[in-house]
Amino acid sequence: MASIVRPSLLRQTALAARCAKPAFRSNAIKASAFHTSTQRSAILPPGPLNDPVPIPNPSAAHGSYHWTFERLLAAGLVPLSIAPFAAGSLNPTTDAILCSAILLHSHIGFQSVIIDYIPKTRYSGLRKIFWWGLNVATVTVGVGLYEFETNDIGVTEAIKKIWKA
Template sequence: MASFARPSLLRQSLAISRSPLRQNVGVSQAVAFHASARKQILPPLPQRIDGNMNDPVPVPSPKPTEGSYHWTFERAVCVGLIPLSVAPFAAGSLNPVMDAVLCTLLVAHSHIGFEAAIVDYFRPQRVPKFYSFCQWLLRAFTLTTAVGLYEFETNDVGVTEALRRIWNA
């Protein structure tokens, strides 16, 4: 109920306190702010047109890592993670094979997701060296994560048992 009175009281108090000399103070401050220089993180690179402007866009050659097979694999990994995330806790079984498959799908899912982010934000046409650096960095982190999870599975209690212990702690 009080919200009905607030806007009208605010308008009345502003109308009374305004004088003709003070009306443009906020406008000049806003103009000074908007007239400041823009600082771009990645300035646009020079545009280049190969051939004539009226030439058709070249169709890239098909690759097995792109397209419908890649999309189907991504969806299969995502759908496979759903029952594997719930099954060890619901069934109460501590099967090392199930842990290994869960860890493998988690690593594959993370790798695919980060790779998609790199491809989206760092186009190889725009920043080829940084794109290549990010791809190699992702591969190194993926390999390190896979080796770490393997060591945790073989030399320690495993992922599902560790999560159960954390949950019950």
């Protein structure tokens, strides 16, 4: 837009400078000097905000299948969270599928938060720490849910007891 407007402003400034009063001529010179200034580094802050983003290699499997899997997992959590209570049965398989789906859904969600808010280019060390912390937390919660399912009452029964309390 600025490149379209700039030549017409320069023509108007030059035309006004030829046939106007001397006071206007000094203003026209100031205006033309402002528009042709090369001191734009003071306007934009220096740093990585102005660096171009590298274009990733195109891959059909990278984004679309991942997004589809996330949506299917999120939509599948609705019937999975209702089924154990509606059926009335204490099936450990249903509990295990529900716990696995919740754990995977949470892991993918926190992974997206790390990807979005900790850029790899600026904080590569911090990102690795958070990435490994997420993996350790996911394994720890998975082991805890497994122990709760096998050695205790299970998730569905615990929710029923909390609900009636």
